[in-house]
Amino acid sequence: MSEDTKAIAELHRLRDSIDNVDAALVHILAERFKLTERVGELKAAHALPAADPQREAEQVERLRALALESHLDPEFASKFLAFIVDEVIRRHERIAEERRGA
Numbered sequence: 001m002s003e004d005t006k007a008i009a010e011l012h013r014l015r016d017s018i019d020n021v022d023a024a025l026v027h028i029l030a031e032r033f034k035l036t037e038r039v040g041e042l043k044a045a046h047a048l049p050a051a052d053p054q055r056e057a058e059q060v061e062r063l064r065a066l067a068l069e070s071h072l073d074p075e076f077a078s079k080f081l082a083f084i085v086d087e088v089i090r091r092h093e094r095i096a097e098e099r100r101g102a
C-alpha cells in the first residue's frame, strides 16, 4: 500500500470518528434545549426574566476552567456558550410572549 493510500485510509477513519462526535454533539445539544425549554416555561409562568447574567458569568468561569484543563481554547469555549445561551434567551422570550398572548 502506498503512503498516499495509507493517508487516505487514515483520513476516512478520522472522518468516521468526527461524524460520531458530531452526532453526539447534536444529541447533547438537543437534550440541553429540551431542558432550557422547561426553564423557559417555568420562567414565563412565574414572570422571571429570560436572561440571568449572574448565572451566565458563573457558567463562563466554569467552562473556561474546564476548557483549559482539556486543552481547548477558553475563548472558543466561552464564545460557543454565548452562542447557545443567546439562542436560549430568544426562545425564552418567545415562550413568554406566547404565554402573555394566550
Ligand SMILES: O=C(O)C(=O)C[C@]1(C(=O)O)C=C[C@@H](O)C=C1
Binding pocket: 036, 039, 040, 050, 051, 052, 053, 055, 056, 059, 084, 085, 088, 089, 092
Ligand atoms: O439558567 C437559566 O436561568 C437559564 O435560563 C438557562 C441559561 C442557559 O442556557 O444555560 C439561559 C439563559 C440565562 O441567561 C442563563 C442560563
